[in-house]
Amino acid sequence: MPNGISCAYFAARNHIYGQKEKNMFKEGIAGAQTARAIDTVAKTGFIKGPLASPVISIFDKAAAVARKIVYPLIIASGVYNTAIAEDKVKTGASQASGIATMYAFEQVAENGLKKINNKLANTNIVKNNKAARIALYVAKGLTFVAASLSGYNLGSKSAEKIVDKARDKKQEINLEKENIFSNTNNVEDELFKEMKML
Secondary structure (H helix, E strand, O other): OOOHHHHHHHHHHHHHHHHHHOOHHHHHHHHHHHHHHHHHHHOOOOOOOOOHHHHHHHHHHHHHHHHHHHHHHHHHHHHHHHHHOOOHHHHHHHHHHHHHHHHHHHHHHHHHHHHHHHHHOOOHHHHOOHHHHHHHHHHHHHHHHHHHHHHHHHHHHHHHHHHHHHHHHHHHHHHHHHHHHHHHHHHHHHHHHHHHHO
């Protein structure tokens, strides 16, 4: 499930790629994921004193907004990448399939991680051991990251291969048509020659 680890990772990744690609939507994703990461830190009791409650409340509201806008920003980033690409068909198919598969993998991972968390979090090993709790938290975050990235890569690469195969097939059909047309012209030329000789 998404937690401070996965949110921090995606914040850093999207900021790096947003800067590199000059993609403002990825920068927006980085901002949303940063708000979510800070919210998880705020809820751990890291912030203390009289300002703790209002600060936690601010980050809680920011994280709630971030959760709602993160997927629309991901879709907007895909649309932007398609708009600036030379090969819009291939890029569009790759982006759409990648995002859809990523979302599906994330949902499966989240549901699975919730079940695992419910079983492990209440065991004595995790309850009474701070290191085990941290290890479980990190493992959940990294598993979610792996599911998200592998889902995107699988969907994106599969779509690219489908587009390439469709284009190859179309080219084969066009070549066959050209060959048939060329052969028909050759036959007609031969018949015309024979008729002239009669």
